Amino acid sequence: MGMTMNAISRSQIYVLDQDEALDFYVNKLGMEVNTDQDLGFMRWLTVNLPGDPEREILLEKPGPPALDPATAEQVRELLTKGALGGYLFMTTDDARKTHEDLVAKGVEITDEPTERPYGIDFGIRDPFGNKIRIGQMFPRA
């Protein structure tokens, strides 16, 4: 008792190039730019799903001075081999149709739509190596 936190409002993933990230998350996945602001020391770039501006994803570029150059390089190497762990789970009303749309847009599919006890879902990869899972979830029992 005593905890008063009530939402996950922002999450962060690393991207190698913010323009390319914008193109992927907005033009391919259909998300919206929430904030795109040059803070001088960094470009604060967040996106959200249409109609859900309360939940933002920060698309952050790893680099100095937040990370020293050698560490940033390690982050980029792990990201591109799919080992960094950036992972987004999204839901949809129609997994098969969403899959079809994304295939038509040339998005890389990692896992074809499968029916599971929890719903129908499939996996995609962003241009940098982050994984995204898109699911049409059944109501929880």
Place this chain on the structure above:
Amino acid sequence: MSRAVEESNRAMLRARDAMDRAYAEPLDIPALARIAHVSEAHFIRTFRATFGETPHRYLQRRRVERAMWLLVETERDVTDICFAVGFSSLGTFSRTFRQIVGESPTGFRRRATPTNVPSCFTKAWTRPISFG
């Protein structure tokens, strides 16, 4: 300098993703090397340096993992599952399965229990390891 490593990693990841997605198809080294845009010899060497095992071994263990999954989640018979995950002979499948899992497909089916987490986690965490 590091840009080249990143591009190479991403290309190897693309080929590995293809194995995770299309394990049921007759994938071979030439096809995977084409996905990564490198020569076959370069592909095998670089994949191993990137992920710690050869592409052949990765694919073999992906197929065995999917077979384990189908054995637990479905009632399909073993021969059917063998072809469904990309093996072209029942003999090779049974031998490979036993070698990797340590028991026969039927024995495994008898004692295993289904899980209920997203498939990608099942695939990532229950593929039998080949390192260390």
